[in-house]
Amino acid sequence: MVAAANMVEIAALVGDTARATMLAALMGGQALTSSELAGLARVTRATASEHLGKLTQARLLAVTQKRRNRYYRIASPLVAKMLESIKAVAALETPPRYQPRSAQDDALRFARTCYDHLAGRLGVAIADALVRKRYVVLSDEGGELTVAGRRFLSGFGSVIMPASGSRRIFCRPCLDWSERRYHIAGHVGAEICRCCLERGWLVRQKGSRAIRLTAVGQRGLRQVFGMEPPDMR
Amino acid sequence: MVAAANMVEIAALVGDTARATMLAALMGGQALTSSELAGLARVTRATASEHLGKLTQARLLAVTQKRRNRYYRIASPLVAKMLESIKAVAALETPPRYQPRSAQDDALRFARTCYDHLAGRLGVAIADALVRKRYVVLSDEGGELTVAGRRFLSGFGSVIMPASGSRRIFCRPCLDWSERRYHIAGHVGAEICRCCLERGWLVRQKGSRAIRLTAVGQRGLRQVFGMEPPDMR
DNA sequence: GAGTTGGTTCGGCCGCTGCCGAACTATCGC
DNA sequence: GCGATAGTTCGGCAGCGGCCGAACCAACTC
Numbered sequence: 001m002v003a004a005a006n007m008v009e010i011a012a013l014v015g016d017t018a019r020a021t022m023l024a025a026l027m028g029g030q031a032l033t034s035s036e037l038a039g040l041a042r043v044t045r046a047t048a049s050e051h052l053g054k055l056t057q058a059r060l061l062a063v064t065q066k067r068r069n070r071y072y073r074i075a076s077p078l079v080a081k082m083l084e085s086i087k088a089v090a091a092l093e094t095p096p097r098y099q100p101r102s103a104q105d106d107a108l109r110f111a112r113t114c115y116d117h118l119a120g121r122l123g124v125a126i127a128d129a130l131v132r133k134r135y136v137v138l139s140d141e142g143g144e145l146t147v148a149g150r151r152f153l154s155g156f157g158s159v160i161m162p163a164s165g166s167r168r169i170f171c172r173p174c175l176d177w178s179e180r181r182y183h184i185a186g187h188v189g190a191e192i193c194r195c196c197l198e199r200g201w202l203v204r205q206k207g208s209r210a211i212r213l214t215a216v217g218q219r220g221l222r223q224v225f226g227m228e229p230p231d232m233r
Numbered sequence: 234m235v236a237a238a239n240m241v242e243i244a245a246l247v248g249d250t251a252r253a254t255m256l257a258a259l260m261g262g263q264a265l266t267s268s269e270l271a272g273l274a275r276v277t278r279a280t281a282s283e284h285l286g287k288l289t290q291a292r293l294l295a296v297t298q299k300r301r302n303r304y305y306r307i308a309s310p311l312v313a314k315m316l317e318s319i320k321a322v323a324a325l326e327t328p329p330r331y332q333p334r335s336a337q338d339d340a341l342r343f344a345r346t347c348y349d350h351l352a353g354r355l356g357v358a359i360a361d362a363l364v365r366k367r368y369v370v371l372s373d374e375g376g377e378l379t380v381a382g383r384r385f386l387s388g389f390g391s392v393i394m395p396a397s398g399s400r401r402i403f404c405r406p407c408l409d410w411s412e413r414r415y416h417i418a419g420h421v422g423a424e425i426c427r428c429c430l431e432r433g434w435l436v437r438q439k440g441s442r443a444i445r446l447t448a449v450g451q452r453g454l455r456q457v458f459g460m461e462p463p464d465m466r
Numbered sequence: 467g468a469g470t471t472g473g474t475t476c477g478g479c480c481g482c483t484g485c486c487g488a489a490c491t492a493t494c495g496c
Numbered sequence: 497g498c499g500a501t502a503g504t505t506c507g508g509c510a511g512c513g514g515c516c517g518a519a520c521c522a523a524c525t526c
Contacts (some may be wrong), residue, residue, distance in 0.1 A: 006323035007316070008253040015245030016484075024240065034503060047485055049504055059325065068493050068502050078408075082322045083240070085315040090239035092292065092311060093382040142405055142419070172375055175311075186375070249514075267473060280515055301472055301523055446487055 013058055014086060018043050019051045023060070023074070027083055028209035029113045031071035036207075080115035084174055084185075091177035107210040109178045110232055111202070114209075118196070119176050121230040122213060126192065127183045129227035136171055138182050143171035145188050155223065156227065157198070158191035165202030196220075243345075246291055247319060251276050252284045256293070256307070260316055261442035262346045264297065264304035269440075313348035317407055324410035340443040342411045343465055344435070349430070350422030352409050354444060354463040359425065360416045362460035367441075369404055371415050376404035378421050389457065390431070391424035429453075 014020055018041040025040050026032060033042075038048030052072055055061040062075040074080050111122035118126060130136045135149030145153070145160070153160050160170070170187030184192065196202045201217030204210075213221075213229060221229045247253055251274040258273050259265060265273075271281030285305055288294040295308040307313050344355035351359060363369045368382030378386070378393075386393050393403070404422030417425065429435045434450030437443075445456075446462060454462045 007257065007320050008248055008250050010248075010319055010323045011244050011246075011253065012248030013244075015241055015243075015248035017241050018484080020241040020244065035501095043484085044486060045503065046487075046505085050484080053504085060322070069505070076325075078318075078322055078325065082315075082318040085311075085318045086243055087240050089293070089311055089315045090243045092309075140379065144375065144377065251514080266472095276514090277516060278473065279475080279517075283514080287476085303473070 003145045005229060010058065010060070010082075012081070013055060013060060013170070014135070016051070017041075018047065020070075022048070022051065022055070023083055025076050025209065026061070026072060027080065027113075027115050028204075029074075029116050030204070031073040033069045033071055035069075037072065040207075041170060050082040072222035074115060077115070084114065087177045091175075091180065104208070104210075106233065107205065107208070110230070111211040111213060112209040113193065113204070113211060114125065114176075114183075114185070117185045117193045118202075118211070119174070119183050120178055120211075122211070124176055124179045124181050125227060125230045126221075126225065127181075129225050130184070133226065136184060138171075138173045138184065140173070143173045143182075143184065143186065143188075145171045149188075151232075153188065153191065156192075158188075160188075160191065243291065243293070245317075246288060246293060247316070249284070250274075251280065252288060255281070255284065255288070255305075256316055259294070259305060260313065260346075260348050261437075262307075263352050263437070264306040266302045266304055268302075270305065272399045307348060310348070317347065317397070320410045321408040324408075324413065334338075337441070337443075339440065339466065340441065343463070344444040344446060345442040346437070346444060347407060347409075347416075347418070347428065349426065350407070350416070351426045351442070352407070352416050353411055353444075355444070356402075356416035357409055357412045357414050358397050358460060358463045359454070359458065361416075362454075362458050363417070366459065369417060369421065371406045371417065373406070376406045376415075376417065376419065376421075378404045382421075386421065386424065389425075390428045391421075393421075393424065 021041040022037045025037065032068060034048055034052060035045060037052065038045045041048060041051075043051075052061065056063055056072070059075050060079050061072045064071050065071075107188050109120055111118065111120040113119070114123070117123070127136070127138060130149065131138055133148075133152075135146055135152050137144040137146065150160055171184060172186035172189070173182040174189070175182070176183050176184035183189070197204070197216065199220065200214060201220045202211050202213060205212055213232065221227055238244065247256060255270045256276040258270065261263035267281055267285060268278060270285065271278045271431065274281060274284075274286075285294065289296055289305070292308050293312050294305045297304050297306075312331055328375060342353055344351065344353040346352070349357070350356070360369070363382065364371055366381075366385075368379055368385050370377040371454070383393055404417060405419035405422070407422070408413040408418050416422070429450065430437070433447060434453045435444050435446060438445055446465065449464050
């Protein structure tokens with residue numbers, strides 16, 4: 001059974017606490033240095049170096065050297081998608097009632113980046129708003145940007161490729177581990193996230209995947225998206 | 234970082250050779266007994282029992298007792314999708330050139346079930362044929378069944394739900410680890426597979442995920458799907 | 467009843483691997 | 497040159513977990 005062999009290797013890499021913590025942090029979409037990752041995973045730099053070496057050798061991560069620092073990032077959308085799907089299964093499996101809460105976790109539950117798009121209550125709320133206006137269609141197995149949605153996003157400042165001959169679909173549902181509902185991923189999801197950050201509606205919390213919604217952002221969501229921003233709590 | 238904790242558990246379960254072999258075997262879509270899985274993974278029944286216990290407790294597998302046998306199967310499509318995505322990453326990571334070949338592997342490469350749909354050269358060829366006829370649209374991030382495709386599949390005997398208000402999309406691309414191209418998954422993929430088996434076009438090889446294309450099937454694919462079946466080699 | 471088969475539990479062995487500290491290299495600023 | 501910071505490599509320790517054999521249980525056959 002050659003078939004299973006390589007799968008084991010990949011899964012085993014993710015199946016370690018320190019490495020999974022690093023991968024989860026990098027799912028924020030930003031590149032982080034070796035030392036930062038060591039701190040987050042609560043291991044020494046020596047240990048972190050070993051882990052990062054394994055992850056890059058397996059092509060789960062990619063490195064870029066910048067000055068004295070080595071910046072690590074998720075190597076490809078395929079890897080991000082894999083991590084998403086593992087997380088989705090893990091979330092199902094956890095007993096839904098007892099969720100140990102922390103301020104950090106609450107911030108993540110409100111809004112966070114998921115590789116290149118938005119997740120959390122805010123991500124789901126935006127997805128809901130766009131579905132309600134029939135700009136996108138989301139379901140268990142696929143997503144679609146409607147013609148009206150394409151117009152809306154272009155007006156919003158997104159770079160949306162013209163519907164080519166092959167009619168590539170750039171919209172994909174992503175199961176939210178905290179909300180257990182779908183938010184928007186794929187090119188469309190990434191563009192929405194990018195534009196919101198660019199306009200200052202959202203700002204990244206440094207050292208975390210969490211995202212903060214600004215006052216401008218609240219107004220923007222009401223006016224442009226015609227939605228009520230979720231409660232920050 | 235509560236976020237990463239559960240992900241580790243799931244990944245670690247898949248990250249063991251014996252367990253991954255069992256999961257890969259069950260990705261064939263059929264339920265297998267404890268002893269069969271022990272044999273496939275080449276461990277004693279004692280060891281297999283431990284592994285299967287862990288996998289069911291984590292809700293990756295589900296059991297049904299039938300007479301004296303316990304039949305294990307993949308617990309949900311979500312789990313199947315996760316395994317697919319791990320496999321897809323693993324396939325990318327392997328050096329493409331040196332692929333140790335065996336008769337068993339060749340059979341799998343030609344045609345196999347992937348949980349509930351078809352994969353391998355045959356799966357990709359069928360997907361190609363349907364795309365060429367504009368019955369389905371497939372891309373990196375999504376899939377879609379066209380109106381013509383819906384008509385075609387209904388005529389073929391598939392149970393295709395009517396396009397409801399929410400316009401659920403039942404068609405999903407699935408990255409083929411052997412071909413590195415997409416084949417059709419989701420409800421549409423499952424129905425195509427089911428109908429082909431029902432008509433005797435395809436038969437399962439017992440004790441394997443491999444699928445054999447019958448003579449009737451070859452004629453059927455030519456006449457109904459208007460395609461040339463791939464070389465069995 | 468006795469024998470067979472499918473499966474689980476238990477105890478113990480052994481190897482893998484994650485972890486650290488210390489030594490080392492490389493790059494930067496002074 | 498020196499010192500500081502970022503990161504890797506190495507040796508050694510310790511613990512987790514996968515594996516098996518043997519005992520055990522439960523269901524079925526004769």
